[in-house]
Amino acid sequence: MDSIQEILYSLPFLTITSAILAYVMATRLNLYPVIINISKTKNLMDEPDDKRVRTDKVPNLGGMGLFITFSLTLLLFVPFLKNTVLELSHLLSMLSATIILLFLGIKNNIVLMTSKKKIVIQIIAVSMVCILQDVRISDFHGLLGIEELPYFASIAFSIFVFVLVINAVNLIDGIDGLAASISILASLGFGIMFYMADNYVMTLMSAILIGSLMGFLKYNLSADSKIFMGDGGSLIVGFLLAYQGIKFMNINPENVQFYNSENSSILLLAILSYPLFDLLRVFIVRMIQKKSPFVADHNHIHHRLLRLGLNHKQATLFLLASNLTLIIITYFTINLPINLNLIVVVSFGCVLYLLPYLSVFEEFK
Template identity: 55%
Template sequence: MSFIDTAFSNLYFLGVLSATIAVVLSRKIFPAIIYLSNTKNLMDVPGERSMHTHKTATLGGVGVFITFSLTLILFGLIVKLTVTDFAQLISLLFGIIILLFLGIKDDLLVLSAQKKLVGQIIAASVVVILGEVRISSLGGLLGIGELAPIVSVIFTILTFVFIINAFNLADGIDGLAGSIAILSSTIFGIYFLVNSNYLMALVSFILIGSLISFLYFNLSKDHKIFMGDSVQCL
């Protein structure tokens, strides 16, 4: 086995490399997103309850999505995923795309709460049902162990919808949503590394790399950008 084959079979190496490439790629993508937002006037106008005082680019979630998706697809091809992992990858990207377009449309035209909720449920259902990503047990929490299949599906979808909307609310303060996402992704990434879950480890570390660059621009005074409602695609 060559050095390259050995390196790419090491999950720890892949985690660090994927996060690094996501950082490098996103440092090119976010300036382009900010430029597009400025030229097309896709800006968040400060209101009475706003903490910012100037118009600010509001398509940061799009930059995170582009970086995350391109890097994940690249490493998905390198790692040679199993059929099950590949199905999960496709369902994950499909669900994220649904949320992304919901968020962009809400940023530009404003969607009703009912339409956003329906879209979020559909996106979560794609990941849970097609990708078979679900919470199957509460591990004894509140005396609850294994969940019945239908209960597991419904509970996981509701959990996803709750987290999606929690991130939407957290985007109101600079750095908050991004920092929470990085912290949670780091915890999950370490867990998946320890348990040798290639796909989910890559998802976690690529998201960390994408968000590090977002935070740089989100906290910048001269080139600030918000995630906008496309934050829900996280």
Template identity: 45%
Template sequence: MNLINQIIQNGNGTALLFFPFLLALVTAFLAFPTIIFIAHAKQLVDVPDKRSVHSKTVPTLGGIGIFFAVAIVLTLCGAFLDAKLLMPVVGALIILFFLGVKDDILILSPKKKMLGQIIAALMVILITDIRITTFSGILGLEDLPYFISIGFTLFVFILIINAYNLIDGLDGLAGSVGLLVSMFYGFLFFNMQEMSLTVVSLALVGSLIAFLYFNFSKVRKIFMGDTGSMVVGFLLAFQSVAFISINQLNPMAQFHLNAPIIVLAILFFPLLDTLRIFYVRVVILKKHPFSPDKNHIHHHMLQLGLKHWQVTLVISIASTSVLISALLSQSFNVNLQLVIVIFAGLVMFSLPFFINYSVFKQRIKMNKFLKKLHLIN
């Protein structure tokens, strides 16, 4: 057992968990101004086009600050925690970091990015042996053979990384979703006494709080870019798979039977948006699934008249509500839980559009009524 686990189990070290959070927060806060200055000096900025939701050039290298903060925390804490778990994660992040930086500066082909993601994910899966071993009875499916388990876990990694990348199109959205998801996982890992994974969550939370400060800034704004979306997406995927794996291997765990449902609830928004956007692009528009457009859920919410921060707030509230529905239905059969989570998610993310439609209808009725009054007068 590692030193920090011993201290915390003795009831004396909970305050130590503030160290990785504060270290990531301070490191990122110190790094971002320098990154922004260099990006403007070297013209490493995003130039607005017809798809952009901003009107000024903005640096796209925010992922460097996020990576730097997380890597420092995991490297320092690795000496006191589970180095066999954390060091492969750092190695995978380094691979994704260099791919992301190259893509942000020179543009990288989707095939090369996908290959890098596969190598990074496989490295962590094979070295740590953190993988999805069973479907937990979902749709009647149980244990997975070893190689199928590896393949399916790899698919989950790639899905989550790219799903997260797809929602990075609005000020604060990707950062807020990553922050919220990591806070959920950090709380769950802490309750499970998984301190190494708790530190991963806290490091990401600290770096994303600093990123959001600058992402929302009007003077020193920065985007996370592909570097950030791949680094953060990978860490969200790692936390998701680790949460499922640990619970599935422990018959006494609180989420032994429904860990995949909890993960689905936590990541419902990026997964829903990915499924929806692929359907729209491939089936309806007959386009490449990764071709850029403005058909994302957050784009449609902007069209309702919501501001960037309002869209982010609505999505955060909806995501929290879906997780609550999953937690409240834990005592039900796993397939019924799946139905409840999907239903709750579809309702919560459709609600803004239904409300807007109702308001629109009421305005039409009111206009007709006023016109009648005018005619009578």
């Protein structure tokens, strides 16, 4: 009996079971078909315009399904985690922040909001975890010559990172499967690190998010029952990736034996490299063209791949492979001095992500 209980409470069993349950909940309970039907009935659809890749109406409340599968599965596994009252309060504040971001995204899909209002609400949501949970980046470990940050600088910078990642993920949600696939890769990377460090809560969170996203992908890539993540989905997924990333940077170094924990910030940049690189490149291009950095256009890397003749799945696979390649390169160079490691990762990242812009590819269009 004790051996069975030991297996049930073991981290490998809980990790695999939680991911499978999240996927089953998303695909076998008619959750997304119901959301799709409601969206069509109430005309809550992604309307095609000159900024959209598609020309047909598609339901865009996929974020609701993602939130339901993620939050319910996480709550179902809470009794297995042997949490303290403090840890439970942290989970509740994290879920509260996702609820705020979910409704912000849904409202923006229905009634377009100004960028200023969206940023303010995002700051309020992420402040709940940065201040109440103390989830923050406190030490740069010598990156760019910066060591430990003062408390208020740490809070301000952490809020900035949250908002940056949230909006970066939101911006790459432009073609079928891309945002979900990149987020699965990122969560898998974080999850492996948490698993190796025996962090039960964060390992399960990563696994549940992976299962939830895989369930969503089944419908996002479907020809007959397609649904988009929408702003509600991309905002909460971006938030959860930033949450995992900052928690990853705060893993106890004593629990890390398979990589240089002093360079964890570089590995974090590699894991989230595609959405961050695409956001930075698009903002720079828009400012050079004297446009608002917040105005949507067709200047993302995935748009370039579509113009070269790739379909949505091929473009997604290309960018997923590029991101994975950069993560592998970073892992094998992680023992370099931190600033040299940053130069290596940024250099390889520029090569990988700007490859589609080489004129030679026009010949194969």
